[in-house]
Amino acid sequence: MIKIKYLISFAILFISLSSGSYAQQTVRLAVGEWEPYVSQNLPHNGLIARIITEAFALEGVKVELGFFPWARAKALAQQGEWDGTFPWVHSEKRAKRFLFSDAIIGNQGVFFHLKSFDFQWREYADLKGLSSGATSGYNYGDGFNEAQQNGTLAVQTVPSDELNFKKLLRKRFDIFPSNLHVGYQQIKNNFSPADAEKFTHHKKVLTDNDLHLIFGKKSAANQGFLKAFNEGLQKLKASGKFDQYLAEFQPTVANTQTSN
16 A cells, blocks of 8 residues: 555656646846836836746746846856846847847837937947947947947946936936837936936937847756746737737837937
8 A cells, every 4th residue: 555655646746747847946037127128116027027927927937036237137147146137139149158038029229318419320430439328238239339349439338227327417428329218217217307308319220129038058957947938928929918018018208309
């Protein structure tokens, strides 16, 4: 009888493990403040955090978020101290160190500037002699990187978008690249209505790409987490919840005249 009980117990354990290999697991994701997409201050921790949490939940995986400066969040994921980080755009440099998920949502970047600064640009050569802010750990695209490297554009790098917008208001530089929605959310959160009115953006799109969840390559378990997320994301879309979350998303975009 004892042997039979052991065999039954083993069979139950085997079936439970086989039915959901990720059940009861927790994925630890290092992130930074990037309202309205991810933040400690928002319901569901922001739109992208909500999508990721719900997609993993469909695969039986719990999400734990840790908030850090962005450069540290990426380093923690790369070193394997945390499993992954989001949201990031694809680059060849990052792809050497990280596994990239399927695309989550699009990411449109523009140059912000003060209304008092007459800013026009069509190509990177037009940025000659200008100065720009940048946030540590961000990638603003090959064109921006090349303009910085060849001296066309002088770039000042600081740890956060918030600090960049404060420096832009003080005219410490001329322009600052940011996701359109994130930029106006930062302006709303950190400035008085009178100062917020001083900002605008150029309508020319600087970057137009996708945002991803990424996992460090040092841990073999991350291949499983990547598979679980991609499958959960497809289920979330098929259920209609993905479109529902997008429809409920109400980003802050100023009703202001853009520069041409």
